[in-house]
Amino acid sequence: MSGRSYHVTTFGCQMNEHDSERMQGMLASLGYEEAPQRDGADVILFNTCSIRETADSRLVAHLGEAKRLKREQPERIIGVGGCWAQSLKDEVFERFPFVDVAFGPGQIHKLAEFLTSDSITAQGFFDFEGFAGHLPAKRVREFQAWVQISQGCNCNCSYCIVPSTRGREQSRPDTELIAECERLACDGVREVTLLGQNVNSYGRDLRAAGNRSFAELLRAIDRVDGIERIRYTSPHPKDMREDVLAVHAECGAVCEHIHLPLQAGSTRILKAMRRTYSRERYLDRVDLIRRYVPDAAITTDIIVGFPGESEADFAETLEVVDEVGYDSAFTFIFSPRRGTEAAGFDPELLVPHPVKVERIGRLVTLVQRRAAERAQRFVGRRVEVLVEGQSRTDETRLRGRTAHNKTVNFEGTAAPGEFVQVEIESATSTTLAGSERLLSRAV
Ligand code: 5AD
Ligand code: SF4
Numbered sequence: 541m542s543g544r545s546y547h548v549t550t551f552g553c554q555m556n557e558h559d560s561e562r563m564q565g566m567l568a569s570l571g572y573e574e575a576p577q578r579d580g581a582d583v584i585l586f587n588t589c590s591i592r593e594t595a596d597s598r599l600v601a602h603l604g605e606a607k608r609l610k611r612e613q614p615e616r617i618i619g620v621g622g623c624w625a626q627s628l629k630d631e632v633f634e635r636f637p638f639v640d641v642a643f644g645p646g647q648i649h650k651l652a653e654f655l656t657s658d659s660i661t662a663q664g665f666f667d668f669e670g671f672a673g674h675l676p677a678k679r680v681r682e683f684q685a686w687v688q689i690s691q692g693c694n695c696n697c698s699y700c701i702v703p704s705t706r707g708r709e710q711s712r713p714d715t716e717l718i719a720e721c722e723r724l725a726c727d728g729v730r731e732v733t734l735l736g737q738n739v740n741s742y743g744r745d746l747r748a749a750g751n752r753s754f755a756e757l758l759r760a761i762d763r764v765d766g767i768e769r770i771r772y773t774s775p776h777p778k779d780m781r782e783d784v785l786a787v788h789a790e791c792g793a794v795c796e797h798i799h800l801p802l803q804a805g806s807t808r809i810l811k812a813m814r815r816t817y818s819r820e821r822y823l824d825r826v827d828l829i830r831r832y833v834p835d836a837a838i839t840t841d842i843i844v845g846f847p848g849e850s851e852a853d854f855a856e857t858l859e860v861v862d863e864v865g866y867d868s869a870f871t872f873i874f875s876p877r878r879g880t881e882a883a884g885f886d887p888e889l890l891v892p893h894p895v896k897v898e899r900i901g902r903l904v905t906l907v908q909r910r911a912a913e914r915a916q917r918f919v920g921r922r923v924e925v926l927v928e929g930q931s932r933t934d935e936t937r938l939r940g941r942t943a944h945n946k947t948v949n950f951e952g953t954a955a956p957g958e959f960v961q962v963e964i965e966s967a968t969s970t971t972l973a974g975s976e977r978l979l980s981r982a983v
Contacts, residue, residue: 552589
C-alpha cells in the first residue's frame with residue numbers, strides 16, 4: 541500500500557466539492573497520499589458535475605492529458621465520477637477507452653472497493669443507486685473505516701489482472717489488524733469493512749507463524765469494544781467455509797451480508813474463467829449460507845459476454861440469479877485486460893458488443909426484480925440503522941444502512957454515527973423507507 545498516490549480534479553458544484561473531500565478521506569484511509577501534480581499520481585480521478593460539462597472543453601482537455609499519462613504508464617488508474625459520468629454510463633468507455641472506472645455521484649464506497657478488491661480488474665461503471673448511495677455522510681474516519689487485511693491474489697481467474705499486477709497474496713499480521721481496529725474504535729469508528737482480494741484465504745501465508753485464520757480474525761475483531769459492525773469484501777466461493785458462517789451466526793457485530801461473486805452461472809464458462817467452482821458448488825455455498833444465516837443478504841458480481849458465452853450459458857446465469865434472489869448485484873460487461881489469459885482467447889469466441897449490451901440489460905432487469913421482491917421481507921420490520929447523514933433526495937429525511945447493507949431513508953432526528961431503530965414501511969430494489977422509532981423511553 542505504501543507509496544501509492546492520487547490526484548483528484550473537481551468540477552462543478554458544492555456537492556461535488558463535498559464528495560471529493562470524502563473521496564480524499566477514503567483514499568487517505570487506504571494509505572494513498574495526495575500527489576501535487578497529476579503526472580505524479582498512480583490514481584487520477586475526475587469528479588465531474590453537471591451535464592453541462594459535456595460541452596466543457598476544459599474537461600475534455602483534462603481527459604486528453606489523462607490519456608497521455610495512461611499511455612506512458614498503463615498501470616495508472618483513471619477514474620471519472622460524478623454526474624457527467626452518470627449521464628454517459630458505459631458510453632464513457634466507448635468514448636474514452638483509457639478510463640478504467642466510472643462511477644455515479646455518491647459511489648465513493650464503490651471506488652474504495654474498486655481500488656482494493658478484484659474491481660481493479662474491471663472496466664466497470666458503478667451505477668447510481670438513486671440519491672441514496674451508501675456513502676458515509678461525514679468524513680469516512682468518523683464512524684466508518686476500511687481496513688485492508690491482505691493484498692495480492694493466488695487465484696488465476698482468466699479475466700483478471702490482479703495476480704499479475706498485485707502478485708501473490710500477502711496478509712497483514714492479525715495482531716496489527718486487531719490493534720488497528722482498537723485504535724479506530726478509540727477514534728469513534730463503529731463500523732469496519734475488511735478488504736482483500738480473497739478475504740477468506742486471509743492468513744494462510746502466515747499460518748506457520750501462528751497467525752489467525754479469517755474466521756478467527758473476525759472473532760477477534762468482534763471482541764473489540766466499540767466496533768459494532770464488521771463487514772468484509774470479497775470472499776471467493778471456493779473458500780467459503782462453515783467456520784466463517786458460524787462466525788456470522790455467533791458474533792453480534794458481523795453483519796448479515798455476504799458478497800459472493802458468482803461471475804457466471806454456467807459451469808463451462810466458470811471453467812474457462814478458472815474460477816474453480818461449478819454452478820452446483822456455488823449453489824451449495826448459497827444453501828450453506830442460508831442454513832447458518834437464514835436472513836442474510838447475498839450480493840454478487842457477474843460478468844456477461846465472457847468469450848465463448850452462448851445464449852444457453854447466459855440463460856444459466858439468469859437461472860442462478862433467479863434461484864438465489866440476490867439483494868443486489870454488480871454487473872459487468874466483459875472487457876479484455878492486457879496480459880490476462882482471456883485477452884488471448886481466439887477472437888472467434890468474442891461475444892459481439894450489441895449482444896453483451898442486450899444480455900446485461902436482461903440481467904439487470906432480473907436482478908432488480910428479484911432484489912425488489914427480496915426487499916419486501918423488511919416491510920413491517922424494525923431494523924437497526926447506522927445513520928450516515930441526510931437523505932440525498934429530501935433534506936428533511938435521514939439516510940443510513942442496515943446490517944444487511946440496505947440503504948434506508950427515514951423520518952427521524954438522530955445524528956450521523958448513531959444507531960437507531962427504524963420501522964420499515966416500503967421497499968424498492970435498492971432502498972428501504974421508514975420512520976425512526978424511539979426506544980421505549982418513558983415520556
Ligand atoms: N471484464 C469485466 N469484468 C471484470 N471483472 C473483473 N475483471 C473483469 C473483466 N476483465 C469484474 C468481476 C469482479 C468485479 C469486481 O469486476 O465481476 O468480481
Ligand atoms: Fe482476480 Fe480471481 Fe483473484 Fe479475484 S480471485 S483477484 S478475480 S484472480
